[in-house]
Amino acid sequence: MATITPVKPIAPLDDATVRFCGDSGDGMQLAGTQFTNTSALAGNDVATFPDFPAEIRAPRGTKAGVSGFQVHFSSHDIYTPGDTVDALVAMNPAALVTNLEDLRDGGVLIINKDAFDKKGLEQAGYKTNPLEDGSLDHYSMHAVEMTKLNRLAVEGFGLTQKEADLCRNFFAMGLVFWLYDRSLEPTLRFIAQKFGKRPEVAEANTASLRAGYNYGETVEAMNTQYQVAPAKLPPGKYRNIMGNTALAYGLIAAARLSGKRLFLGAYPITPASDILHELASHKNFDVLTFQAEDEIAAITSTIGAAFAGEMAVTASSGPGIALKAEGMGLAVMTELPMLIISVQRGGPSTGLPTKTEQADLFQAMYGRNGECPIPVIAARGPADCFDAAQEAWRIATRFMTPVILLTDGYIANGSEPWRIPELSALRRTEITHPTGTENGDPFLPYQRNERLARPWAVPGTPGLMHRIGGLEKQDVTGNVSYDPLNHEHMVHTRAKKVALIADDVPPQEVDGPESGDLLVVSWGGTYGACATAVHKVQQRGGSVAHCHLRYLNPLPKNLGDILKSYQQVLVPELNLGQLRTLLRATYLVDCIGHNKVQGKPFSVGELVEKIDGMLSVK
Amino acid sequence: MATITPVKPIAPLDDATVRFCGDSGDGMQLAGTQFTNTSALAGNDVATFPDFPAEIRAPRGTKAGVSGFQVHFSSHDIYTPGDTVDALVAMNPAALVTNLEDLRDGGVLIINKDAFDKKGLEQAGYKTNPLEDGSLDHYSMHAVEMTKLNRLAVEGFGLTQKEADLCRNFFAMGLVFWLYDRSLEPTLRFIAQKFGKRPEVAEANTASLRAGYNYGETVEAMNTQYQVAPAKLPPGKYRNIMGNTALAYGLIAAARLSGKRLFLGAYPITPASDILHELASHKNFDVLTFQAEDEIAAITSTIGAAFAGEMAVTASSGPGIALKAEGMGLAVMTELPMLIISVQRGGPSTGLPTKTEQADLFQAMYGRNGECPIPVIAARGPADCFDAAQEAWRIATRFMTPVILLTDGYIANGSEPWRIPELSALRRTEITHPTGTENGDPFLPYQRNERLARPWAVPGTPGLMHRIGGLEKQDVTGNVSYDPLNHEHMVHTRAKKVALIADDVPPQEVDGPESGDLLVVSWGGTYGACATAVHKVQQRGGSVAHCHLRYLNPLPKNLGDILKSYQQVLVPELNLGQLRTLLRATYLVDCIGHNKVQGKPFSVGELVEKIDGMLSVK
Amino acid sequence: MSIETALTVLKPTDFASDQDVRWCPGCGDYSILAQMKKVLPTLGVPREKTVFISGIGCSSRFPYYMNTYGVHSIHGRAPAVATGLKCVRPDLQVWVITGDGDGLSIGGNHLMHAIRRNLDINIVLFNNRIYGLTKGQYSPTSPLGQKTKSTPMGAIDNPLHPLSIAIGCEATFVARSIDTNINHLGEVLKRAAEHPGASFVEVYQNCNVFNDGAWDYAKDRDTKMDTTLELQHGKPLIFGKLREKGIRLNGMNPEVVELGKGITEDDLLFHDERSPEPSLAYLLSRMRYEDGFPEPIGVFRSVDAPRYDVLINGQIDEAIQKRGKGDLEALFNSGDTWTVE
Amino acid sequence: MSIETALTVLKPTDFASDQDVRWCPGCGDYSILAQMKKVLPTLGVPREKTVFISGIGCSSRFPYYMNTYGVHSIHGRAPAVATGLKCVRPDLQVWVITGDGDGLSIGGNHLMHAIRRNLDINIVLFNNRIYGLTKGQYSPTSPLGQKTKSTPMGAIDNPLHPLSIAIGCEATFVARSIDTNINHLGEVLKRAAEHPGASFVEVYQNCNVFNDGAWDYAKDRDTKMDTTLELQHGKPLIFGKLREKGIRLNGMNPEVVELGKGITEDDLLFHDERSPEPSLAYLLSRMRYEDGFPEPIGVFRSVDAPRYDVLINGQIDEAIQKRGKGDLEALFNSGDTWTVE
Ligand SMILES: Cc1ncc(C[n+]2csc(CCOP(=O)(O)OP(=O)(O)O)c2C)c(N)n1
Ligand SMILES: Cc1ncc(C[n+]2csc(CCOP(=O)(O)OP(=O)(O)O)c2C)c(N)n1
Ligand code: SF4
């Protein structure tokens, strides 16, 4: 196969989007991750979007079993995994039929021809073979006998046929690596490390990878290679990171920098489980992970660990957060610092467990009995989870309050380059625990400082014994109190304490002109799509600015003024308008929503269209 | 004691408010209830407000152990138990000190003098004896040696001293009965019925009651008797009813009139438990009460019973409702009719379990993951619970949806006269279950009618076997679907279905002018105080109207227009402004809040003051 | 359970719904599904009178594959859903399908209470000693030391034994079977269905993706005769390839003995599934392979006791008998009333 | 439990907080409180190292009355709160106070899991067979037929037996005492405190307002010697006013026998609280007054086993030993990195 061929032309590109798709068993997530890492190492900015099938493995070859991984890589800053795909790898007919619509006209289509047999076509619902009926003519299509070629490549390593076929994703990777002129080195290192204990597998995977690469280099049909130059990212050391990993790192860093043990009380649930998995693998950082019997035990054990004086965290998603409602009430009443991480997924009820959504903002704000305010902040992307986790802990301890941190399935599983911070640049959270009272005075567990925070006295400290609980407390003493005016005072105090956080965080910034025709207000994981869309319109001279909220409760102090500086306000959300409702109620501003509830992120294109529409109406 | 004395003068009154207070063990609730019934039977309109101590019985004689019961009775329509008290019965110093501030200047003060010994005074925190230090001079005070007189009265019935003292509340009742010229008959009947099996106790109580009455008639110091004429209530047969009882009756009636068994899945919690108790005592109405192991089992068993085709209900309060959040999501996804009754109490967390509050509206609206709309309606008073329960069931079955019915501790334990409805006047809810499909067509469990309701096919029906659950459903077929556009369609469909209810309910009415200076908007248990306050100001010519909402989700269709017809909108609530937030977000109207979070209802006076203030500012 | 005779004779395939079965190829769940479909037609209960209720988990997808009524509810709550259903509709045959996580972790309390109430429902717990659906965390039945995604250094929670718990919660019917032991499994499911009261069945189920081989010792053709023991009512506890071994009681402790050499069947412990005292069943539930015992399969306990669904409806009948069928008019007019003209 | 020696010798009153005790006069909770205050000073753990955690119920007010750290948490969740606390702070002595409703109804699952994890906490369940705080509904331990506010025609749920459940859930320490049996109660609380692992103690407690006399048979001076049996390790099961009766094993069934007439102590069942096999403890937990047995009090089971709190912290130590104390810089830089100039 390795005949010498003339070097093919290389076309430079600004950016490109590749999607690998195939059956759940085809190793597409691995292919995507490797391609991402390689691109990142090549200096591109990258953004990824893994798209899993619903939890249960569907029968092989069916549409329900299709798994995809999209990588957007670029020579400039990017924030989204891309709207349309430039190159699609489809390992079987089901993958083709469910993904083709996202491939741009004229895009590269790489297909495993061997999978397009009668059964495969039937399972995908094809009446005729698309490889033969001309329906793919407007793509740059490469139907490769991948199964066959791959088996040949790994012959002689003593693998069974099933094992041999498991290498097929490396063949596909090799081909795409060639297409985008990528180095094989990082993946070869990965293979050596991962399969080191089974040399025959390592060798076979290597052979597959090279065979795919060589196929691209050799075969006449593939006549153009593309190259995406390194991006001009701010200088620094980078790595690629997934949202849940970054979140876990942020928690570990926050604990270390505040001198605390880290306790996670959690019950597995998609897409939050990886936080548990990640933290469980870092026990040498004094991280205790407790897989509780349910979400209620998860949050109440978290309350126990918070009372004990350590950094206590619970993490879950929609239905699991619902179960924590009563516990959150206790957390508010006891005024203990802790983090509640809500990785949003498609709802309501069990909903769409593997899909993303932003529909749990109301739940975070209001999903409890009584007047029960909890600060809410949201991360805007995978790498930002690192910072958001630390900021949440800072607020929690400064104000002695539980804090809800919202992310979503898209952020949690997506990845992007992360500029590795200098340790010295990280903000340390100073925590002081009272050590005693003066002159034998009684300890007053609900006496407050200027931020209305009460003292965090930890068990083991002589002289500070006290009792807390869910009944209304008398201010200052913390004794149970049924006094009407004290109750009103405490309801106001708890509300005011949360409101005061607005004084402790930076004022809201706006990206774009300080006033104008349109302001786009976003929160959470839609940051990338909104920022990109606004930039695009700005570049065309549109009078539009972007305001992305990290702090949802309390809202930033200057937000009202900002909103009133623009003629129109657009609030794009992956829900039916939850932030919009909050903004309307708070500022009486007639915000317009752009809402999508399809279990998937916004495309930049649809937002640009919406913005253009609003600008032209004016 | 029974010497013949001249008849004392009788002063006619429009209305009066009496409060009995004493230790939890003093039988004040019974005294209040008897006085209420007697007044109602005398044709007065009545409204009551029992005020329990927090759950645990405090040591006898302490302030924490004081229990009170207030009765407002009148010759005209009344809606509240009264702001200030005309006559206060205080059985001990602790009761006096905690209740005196509500007694109007010059009011009647009846005191059990025997309880004002050193220990009693100390427990109440009195430094000097108020009976002697002149501090009670501006009341019409009667310090009666009740303990002693009562023991004398029951001598000879063979009671122990402890048992004798237990009759003391009847002595106090007798005295008050005399004061307001009430008949002893109803209470004598009650005694005969209740203590029939222990004749010595019945006789002793009778003797105490009469002794108290005779004391009033005889003793020189009590020189005026008052009389409140019967009220001009609409003609009909009346009885006195408590909110939780009326609610239970409403449920029983709704079940009967829709041809269903009634299933209640509930876990005890104050102040909702009485619904369970009441329903459990009416098993001969085919009422099944299931005391579940917790609130989660309560709501999920309710879902099971709803799937089974019967009328299924769950009832709880704040923390218990929080635990039902996940179950409510399943109820929404399965689109089954059922009722979720939330009897609000003071929050957050365990809060103030025996006190009232309106702070769980947000929880009802938003306390779940995902876009998860549930219709919310609220009862406005004790008797209204009867109607509200039936209306909730009507909506649930017509639209195939869970419905949340909000009441509160004030309504639940309060009582008022209830005009007993004619059976023929009650609205029947017609329910049809599909019995089969045509020509062997497959059954489509998510096919919708014009109200977007799906068919309620019940197990046992041949040919209609189907499966439901919490994963997103394909519309029409009900199969699990991960399709993005179907998900969006279903999210919109569920939202629209709830929105359509607004077409099915009467338009919002306003009490007062159709436009003007001020509109007072209220919901739930504050109806009485708001209506009374608005009437008072209207009588003085103030340009104010009252709009009381029964339907909170969806809001009435004409509400936006109504709000915009007034210069100002006032929203009084026993929370920090939850309805106000909804109204602001929905209509962008700058509603003003009047908020109180003290675990007790509004007084008419404070609302009048607020209204006057707003009218004068204008 | 009240069983009505179906008019038409049904086949296993009649119980298959039109939905694609979506478990991983090779999953033990398939075999349990197949046995269920085989058993149901033999019970004489029409499909429309049969309801499957489950929580969340791979196992809990079960109802979708049955052409009966069904609820795929929320995690851990199936026993409670079933309770509401069965109370108002005691005429229905109700099955609860759960997993070791669904039933023993988040749903432990409901399981416990459904069992103690002795509602006439049939609970089948698919025990694969792992969380399948969420891709491989340890479960309450995972052995100490098991390395999973959430326990990279090994599990440190003592595993729960489903049958011990059930017996600790006043269970009236307790049994165990194995996914691949198809005849035995069918028989056990049938016995469970026929038991009037709450039946609790643990099925050893293989998750070949996240915990492959967890039960190999009990399933392997070569070892299973030595590692499991088929319980039979009134029979001594004998096992082994040649039925050469038995269980004898030494005080309160069971011990494995070889038959022959002076030990006869009469020296062995005899199984009595109907013993009113649950201590024997409890003792059997403690016999573990890792302690050198064969693990009993079959019916551990089957005793008659009042059923909650019958009692709750019985109180209604009794109330009606005593007080007459409820009369709304009389109810409304109870207590003191007065008339305003 | 790691016990440190207090420098000053404390008295029972030192453990009283400044809050008024607000149970009904005559409530059995007072006596339990008094015994607790007596026992704590004997344990040598300073007050500040002691934490009481409860749920909701009359019994759960307990922490307010102790001059230690405390959490009056939410209904049923105390074991979970305690778990979080004990994991991060194994140096603290943690008590969980719960009721029959709090612990066995809403909180059953947490109780079960705390017990099986064998965390070193001491769980005391005040069993008054009623919901006290909510004024008189039946509880999971209320007997069949009991008429309460929520069961006007009598309860129809089979009662749960707290100790049977605990033993069904792998408990390492299980005991029972009675509120008014003050010396015995003190002794049992002390044993519970000293047990390294999860201790579960059921206390028969009288609610004189809503369920007065529920335990009279076991408390009444005239009958208690016949209706209860004080367990002693290694001793035969003897009871009766004259210690004239005993418990003998007949197969797997216990039976009451009269001593003398050919029956000697040696024929009786001997108590072995340290038996690795929990079947004896289970059998003892089944002996009920209503079935003609004396109800055992004292320690049913006390065996050593690995503790969750030790193991979870042990894994941290092991990880540090193997991989070094976590280095943030190294963590951040793990995996492939690249530098942008
Ligand atoms: C409230 C809630 N918490 C968590 C989850 C996530 N979840 C789904 S199934 C499952 C465990 C499944 O394990 P098991 O019951 O053993 O079933 P299996 O998949 O092994 O058959 C979990 C944790 C959920 N769906 N809902
Ligand atoms: C979530 C929730 N549900 C219900 C309640 C109401 N409640 C408080 S205590 C209690 C039961 C108390 O019974 P038990 O545990 O036996 O304690 P006791 O009062 O008898 O000591 C209930 C149902 C509550 N506080 N929270
Ligand atoms: S993950 Fe395991 S239990 Fe779930 S379907 Fe696959 S093999 Fe079966």
Ligand code: SF4
């Ligand atoms: S209600 Fe019962 S348990 Fe509660 S304090 Fe009173 S006597 Fe004790």
Ligand SMILES: [Mg+2]
């Ligand atoms: Mg499992």
Ligand SMILES: [Mg+2]
């Ligand atoms: Mg109790």
